[in-house]
Amino acid sequence: MTDIPNATAPLSQRISAKQKRSQEKLDLILETTLKMLSSMPADKINTNEIARQAGVSIGTLYRFFPKKEVIYYELFRDWLQQTLRVFDSVADSFTGSERIEDCIEALLDKLSEDETINSVGHWKLRRSMVVSSELSALEESHQREIFSRLLKMQKQFGLEPAPDQALLQAHFINQISIACLNTIANAPSAELRRDALAWSKLTMKQAFLGKSGTV
Incomplete structure (x- = not known):
């Protein structure tokens, strides 16, 4: 008999796998x-179908994930961590003496070319973040991390915005990057x-430079 999952379990508290097979x-x-998110709406996916397509029993699925939203939380958390690692890796490869345009191009290349962090499924996953306060909170936390990195990158290249504009511009750049990467992932x-990708590079450069220059 399959154990009934705990529907009130926090999304961040899935059971960890202790063995390689698990x-x-x-x-x-x-x-x-x-993969399912790439082909169907997030709200149409259920744990029974996930288990069937994965070739595991529903009991096995519930051992790790007490409900579908916990799977979404884990996918989203992993995606955000991967994105931040790419951002940091690209930023660390520049000293600030180069053109910021080159850094922006390198960042977009890295973020867009890897389907493990930029696929249709990822962007459908992001749209599902409103289904719970925990998922929304995770996204808000990620945005703060991105904002700090964007501000650090601008400072690194001598493009530090005015204090009263800094946070607003970081928000603007982040929203532009989301639109660009989403468009790239959905290109047929x-x-x-x-x-x-070429359009995105031009748009992102202008978003970063603002009044400081032209592309």
């Missing part, structure tokens, strides 16, 4: 859910994906 099943459930062909 970790493989956990990863399979996450990968399967992300490789050629259009390249076009969307």
Whole structure:
């Protein structure tokens, strides 16, 4: 008999896998859910179908994830961490003596080319964040991390905005980057994906430079 999952369990408190085989099943459930998000609305996905497509029992799924939203939380948390690692890696590869335009291009290249962090499924996942306060709080925390990195990058390249504009501009740049990466991920062909990346680079450069220069 399958244990009834705890519907009130915090989304951040899934059960950790202690053995390699368990970790493989956990990863399979996450990968399967992300693939499903690429092909169907997030609110139409249920744990029974996730288990079926992953080839695991519903009991196995509930061992790790007491409800669907916990899977979404884990996917979103992993995605945000990967994104921040890419951002930090690119920023650390520049000293600030180069052109900020080159840094922006490198950042967009890295964030857009890897489907493990920029796929249709990821952006459908992001739209589902409003389903719970915990998911929304996780996104807000990520935004604060991104804002601090954007401000640090501007300062690194000598483009520090006025104090009364700094946070607003960081918010603006973040929203532009979301729109750009979403567009790239949803491009229906490789050629259009390249076009969307080129448009995104021009748009992001202008967003970063603001009144400080032109592209």
